[in-house]
Amino acid sequence: MFKIGELAEQCNISADTLRFYEKNGLFQASQRTSAGYRLYTQADKSRLEFILTSKSVGFSLKEIADLLSINLDKSNRTCADAKQLVDDKLDQVREKLAELKRLESSLKSLSDTCCGGSESALHCTILDALANKNTPH
Numbered sequence: 606m607f608k609i610g611e612l613a614e615q616c617n618i619s620a621d622t623l624r625f626y627e628k629n630g631l632f633q634a635s636q637r638t639s640a641g642y643r644l645y646t647q648a649d650k651s652r653l654e655f656i657l658t659s660k661s662v663g664f665s666l667k668e669i670a671d672l673l674s675i676n677l678d679k680s681n682r683t684c685a686d687a688k689q690l691v692d693d694k695l696d697q698v699r700e701k702l703a704e705l706k707r708l709e710s711s712l713k714s715l716s717d718t719c720c721g722g723s724e725s726a727l728h729c730t731i732l733d734a735l736a737n738k739n740t741p742h
Contacts, residue, residue, distance in 0.1 A: 606636070606644045606645065606646060607644065607645040607646075607649075607650065608642060608643065608644065608645075609623055609624075609634075609642070609643045609645070612645045612649070612650060612653065615650065616650070616653055616654060616657060618657065623653070626653070626656060629666050630670065631656055631666065631669060631670055631673065632649070632652060632653060632656060634649070635648070635649050652673070655672075655673065655676060656669055656673070659672055662694075663694060663698065664690075664694060668690060668694065671690055672687065672690055675687050675690075715731050715734060715735075716731070718730040718731065718734065719731045
């Protein structure tokens with residue numbers, strides 16, 4: 606059995622992070638001592654590691670909860686259930702990447718219009734484009 610600080614240390618997180626996952630329903634102590642201290646099992650540690658790994662690849666708390674529900678009921682769920690969650694997240698990431706590429710292109714165009722010289726910014730093409738809403742798309 607692990608106390609909260611021990612489990613947090615073994616998983617390289619703070620006890621506050623662990624409490625946050627508990628507060629959000631992703632995790633809970635298996636037992637409490639008579640004094641109210643949380644106690645965790647090896648299975649609890651495995652669940653926490655699942656949560657942390659899911660978070661590290663970009664899943665939100667809701668998505669992690671969905672993955673956990675599949676993981677806890679594997680015999681009644683399918684690989685397709687898990688794959689759909691991953692594919693949905695992959696689509697979101699691809700959309701964000703496309704948006705970042707559009708932003709990069711716009712910023713590069715803005716930068717390319719400016720000489721970047723030491724003269725006054727009175728006629729700065731970047732400032733003019735932003736003021737006139739003429740940013741490249």
